[in-house]
Amino acid sequence: MAQLGVLPLFRGLTRAQLEGLGGQGQIEHREEGWVYRQGERAESLFVLLDGEVRVTTRAGADEIEVYRSDLPGACGGATQAHLGDPDRHVYTTSMQSLRTCRLFMLPAAALAAVLRAWFPLMVHLQEQDPAHAVTRAAAQQEGDRLLTRAVLASSLTHELNNPAAAARAAAVALTNRVQRTRETLNRLADGEDSPDRLRALLALQKQASGRAVPAAALSGLELADRQDHLAGWLEEHRVRDGWDLAPTFVQVGLDTDFLAIVLETVGPAMANDAVRWVNYALETDLLLQEVGEATARISTLLASVKAYGEAGRDLQQLVDVHDLLDATLLMFRWRLTDEHVEVVRDYDRSAARVTGSAAELNQVWTNLIDNALDAIGGHGSLTIRTRGHVGQVTIEIVDDGPGIPEDIRAHVFEPFFSTKPIGDGTGIGLDVAARIVVGRHGGTIDVQSEPGRTSLVVSLPVRRAAGPQAPSATT
Structure with missing residues (x-):
């Protein structure tokens, strides 16, 4: 040597x-x-x-x-x-x-x-040596601060991409819908009785918007059944492309009784254009809602940057986890559609609300859902399940991907640990989730995995325990 x-x-x-x-x-x-x-x-x-x-x-x-x-x-x-x-x-x-x-x-x-x-x-x-210990502790504290800033910057950039992409996609779709609405309106305006017909359709469109029911209240099977029934009804009444039109009507809670009134108002000759005009108007409302949700989410995320770094700030907001989960899924809507992912909402609506930070919990759902979508690779199912218990609410994010090998399962909450190829993941998503759930909200986060089923289970107390908890996770 x-x-x-x-x-x-x-x-x-x-x-x-x-x-x-x-x-x-x-x-x-x-x-x-x-x-x-x-x-x-x-x-x-x-x-x-x-x-x-x-x-x-x-x-x-x-x-x-x-x-x-x-x-x-x-x-x-x-x-x-x-x-x-x-x-x-x-x-x-x-x-x-x-x-x-x-x-x-x-x-x-x-x-x-x-x-x-x-x-x-x-x-x-x-x-x-006390001086050395103090220096070492100061260095560790500075490292923690730098890590927190790096985590926040990376997470914020990652999360802003979802609502920004949703807003861009909605804006493109809006341009298309506005153009089609104009073309359809020109056809409906032809004829001697067009003013009366348009006034009647405007009243029906206003009525349709007022009767909207959130689609999140329906299960995946119920949505599919209603869409099949409505598409079949439109086909029977000689309305073209009923399979493309049905999802929008079902999404806002409209049924064949309402569409029958539309057809009766305009007559068979104008049925196609009338149904499309109402459909386009409703789609425009939904897309504007998406833009509003996306831009509001961006504003909330930006506003949370300052609040996220404030040590000791209290979490006093009473939130419904279902509203937060639905808002997060809305941000992923473009990806769920493009990748043909089946989403199953298994909600226990009787579960109590929890005290916490909506922005931070949305960050948790974003990271967990994003990981689940990566795991199934664009084809598979994503299940969001909630259950209310005495004093706590559990939220489970389940995917049917290949699973996490047992030898690395214990490391998934460690900072910078990633199972993704270099460049595809930062290895901080689950670490951030654990810090928010455990350290900020006094809850727990656990992972269970086998081939074909991986589940991330978050438990949140209905009332947060006094004082911050140690940022650790159970595996």
């Missing part, structure tokens, strides 16, 4: 010490790629012998370069192995091999042992 002796890191060690190090470590050749990743358990110290490495740290979705070096002796990894509980140590940076490298790898346990044996005074002073 003569090569170790010339490195600045090991300069001054005796021959016996160098041989001892060499016997406990090993030399590895690494091709271009990651040597270790931030957030993984810190198992080894890596020392560059030849080649070139790059050390980075993550801030949200960004990988920030700390340094790069081709000088022998550059090191990184388990540098704090001798302090505290080694089982809680994780890599605070990432190391990447930029070309074929030769590295000396020393296990963390071996590093801790030799430091304690060779430099006991140094280790003792680092562990016991």
Whole structure:
């Protein structure tokens, strides 16, 4: 191990010490790629012998370069192995091999042992010296603050994308609906009795808007049955494309009795245009509602940035989790439609409301639903289930994707841990969810998974316990 002796890191060690190090470590050749990743358990110290490495740290979705070096002796990894509980140590940076490298790898346990044996005074002073402890605590606190800011920035960017995309999609659809409404109105305006006919249709359209019933009150099976029945009725009455028109009428709670009045008002000759005109008007109302919901969600998210970072602010808002879940699903509507995902709402409407922050809980639902949609890959089912219990409400997000392997299930709530390919995930979504549910709302979050079924279960107290809870999760 003569090569170790010339490195600045090991300069001054005796021959016996160098041989001892060499016997406990090993030399590895690494091709271009990651040597270790931030957030993984810190198992080894890596020392560059030849080649070139790059050390980075993550801030949200960004990988920030700390340094790069081709000088022998550059090191990184388990540098704090001798302090505290080694089982809680994780890599605070990432190391990447930029070309074929030769590295000396020393296990963390071996590093801790030799430091304690060779430099006991140094280790003792680092562990016991008050000034050092204060400095270390301050550094940890600053790290936590930076992590919180990075998490907030990444999460906010991620969440803003959903309502922004919903607003863009609704705006495009609105342009199309307005154009079709104009064309249909021109056809309806032809004829001697057009003023009376249009006045009657306007009254019916106003009546239709006033009778709207939220579609969320219906189960998926009930919605499908009503759409099938209404589409069949339209086909029987020679209204074209009934399968395209039926979902909008069902969504606002209108049935064949109302459409029969529309047909009676205009007569068979104008039936197609009259039904379409009412349909387009209702679609316009729904799309405007989506734009309003999306822009309001953006405003709420932006307003929550300041509030999210205020330590000790109380959570006094009484919220219905069903309203929050429906609002979040609305933000994903474009994705649910494009990816052909079946959504099942299994709500216990008798469940009590909870005291908490609507903006923060929406952040939780956004992260959990987004992960579930990624898991099923565009085809499958997503079930949202709520249940009321004595003193608490449980919310379950279930997908029928491939599941989470047992060996990594215990790590899913750890910051920066991700099962997605590099670049596809930040590894902070579930960590943020756990911090909000446990730390901010005094609840619990648990994951249960097997092939074909993964369930994230959130339990929230009806009344939040006094004082913040430790931000941990059960798995």
